[in-house]
Amino acid sequence: MKLDVSASDAFVEFAGIQKTYDGETLVVKNLNLRIRRGEFLTLLGPSGSGKTTTLMMLAGFETPTAGNIVLDGAEIASVPPEKRDIGMVFQNYALFPHMTVAENVGFPLRVRSRSKTEIAERVGKALDMVQMRNFAKRMPGQLSGGQQQRVALARALVFEPKLVLMDEPLGALDKQLREQMQIEIRHLHESLGITVVYVTHDQSEALTMSDRVAVFENGIIQQCASPSELYEQPANSFVAQFIGENNRLPGTILSGDGTRCRVALADGTEVQATLTDSAPVGGPCLLSIRPERVKILPAEGSLPNRFEAEVRELIYLGDHLRVRFALAGLDFIVKVHNAEDRPSLDIGTRIPLGWRTEDCRALD
Numbered sequence: 001m002k003l004d005v006s007a008s009d010a011f012v013e014f015a016g017i018q019k020t021y022d023g024e025t026l027v028v029k030n031l032n033l034r035i036r037r038g039e040f041l042t043l044l045g046p047s048g049s050g051k052t053t054t055l056m057m058l059a060g061f062e063t064p065t066a067g068n069i070v071l072d073g074a075e076i077a078s079v080p081p082e083k084r085d086i087g088m089v090f091q092n093y094a095l096f097p098h099m100t101v102a103e104n105v106g107f108p109l110r111v112r113s114r115s116k117t118e119i120a121e122r123v124g125k126a127l128d129m130v131q132m133r134n135f136a137k138r139m140p141g142q143l144s145g146g147q148q149q150r151v152a153l154a155r156a157l158v159f160e161p162k163l164v165l166m167d168e169p170l171g172a173l174d175k176q177l178r179e180q181m182q183i184e185i186r187h188l189h190e191s192l193g194i195t196v197v198y199v200t201h202d203q204s205e206a207l208t209m210s211d212r213v214a215v216f217e218n219g220i221i222q223q224c225a226s227p228s229e230l231y232e233q234p235a236n237s238f239v240a241q242f243i244g245e246n247n248r249l250p251g252t253i254l255s256g257d258g259t260r261c262r263v264a265l266a267d268g269t270e271v272q273a274t275l276t277d278s279a280p281v282g283g284p285c286l287l288s289i290r291p292e293r294v295k296i297l298p299a300e301g302s303l304p305n306r307f308e309a310e311v312r313e314l315i316y317l318g319d320h321l322r323v324r325f326a327l328a329g330l331d332f333i334v335k336v337h338n339a340e341d342r343p344s345l346d347i348g349t350r351i352p353l354g355w356r357t358e359d360c361r362a363l364d
Contacts, residue, residue: 108155
C-alpha cells in the first residue's frame with residue numbers, strides 16, 4: 001500500500017535539507033520528506049544515520065545548513081523552539097526533580113501564562129490519559145522508569161501541541177514495559193489524532209507503532225513506506241537487512257523480464273526471483289528471502305525454487321525453531337513453527353527447501 005504524501009496534504013515538510021557540523025561532512029543529505037497531519041511517522045536507522053539530527057532540526061535545537069522546514073504552512077527556520085508549539089519526549093525523561101508530578105506536567109502551561117484553574121483541569125486530564133492521576137503529588141525520584149516516562153508523555157501532550165516529537169523515549173525501559181508502552185503510545189495517538197514524529201533504532205518498535213517508517217542510513221532516507229511495505233518489499237539490501245531477519249544470497253542476474261529474473265549463485269545454482277529497480281540485469285545482486293517464507297519438504301514441482309540443504313543447527317525459541325541450514329555453501333536460516341506435526345530435523349540430514357518467486361527479491 002502506497003502512502004505518498006502530496007504537497008497539499010503535508011503538515012510538515014523538509015525541502016532540500018542539508019546539515020553539516022564541520023563544514024565538510026554532511027550528516028543529513030538533501031532531505032525531502034512530507035508528513036501528513038495526524039500521521040505517526042518513525043525515523044529509523046543505526047547510530048549516526050541522521051535520524052536524531054533530523055528530529056532536532058524540526059524541534060529547533062539544530063539549524064539546517066541548507067533547505068527549508070515548513071510546519072502547518074509556515075517556514076520555521078527563524079522560529080525559536082519554544083515558539084514552535086511542539087511537544088517533546090526524551091529518552092532520559094528530562095523531568096524536573098524538585099517538582100511534583102503535577103507541577104512537571106503543568107510546567108508548559110505555566111510558561112504560557114495559563115490560569116490556575118485551566119492548569120489544574122488540563123493537568124488532571126493529561127494524567128488520566130497516562131493513568132497517573134494517583135501519583136500527582138509524588139516526586140520523580142519516587143517513580144519507576146515507566147511511570148516517569150508516562151509523566152514525560154503527559155507533559156508533552158498537556159498544552160495540546162500541533163506536533164509531538166519523541167526521541168528514543170522507550171530506550172531505557174526493560175523489554176516487557178517497553179512493549180506495553182509502545183501499545184499505549186499508539187492508542188494515545190489514535191485517540192487524540194495528533195501528529196507524531198518518533199525516532200528509534202529498534203526496528204520492531206518502528207513496525208509496531210508507525211503509519212510510515214523512514215529508514216535512514218548515511219544521512220539519506222533509503223525508503224519511506226508503511227511497515228508492511230518495508231518488510232515485504234524492501235527497496236534495497238540495507239532496508240532488507242535492517243528491517244527484520246533475512247537470508248542474503250549473493251549471485252548474478254542472468255536474465256529478467258521486467259518483474260522476474262533468473263539468478264545464478266556462486267556454485268552455479270539457479271534461483272527465480274522478483275526483479276527490483278536496485279539490481280541491474282547482468283550485474284551482481286543479493287537475493288533476500290525471509291526465514292518464515294521458506295517451506296520445508298515442499299512437494300516436487302510445487303514451488304519454482306526447490307533445493308536440498310543440510311541441517312547444521314537447531315535453536316529452540318518456544319513457539320518456533322530457528323534452523324540453520326547449509327544451502328549452496330552458505331548459511332541459510334529457516335523458521336519452523338513448533339507444532340505437533342513439524343518434520344523431524346536431525347543434524348547432518350539433507351532435506352528439500354523451497355520458496356515462491358515473489359518471496360525472493362533480487363536487490364543491489
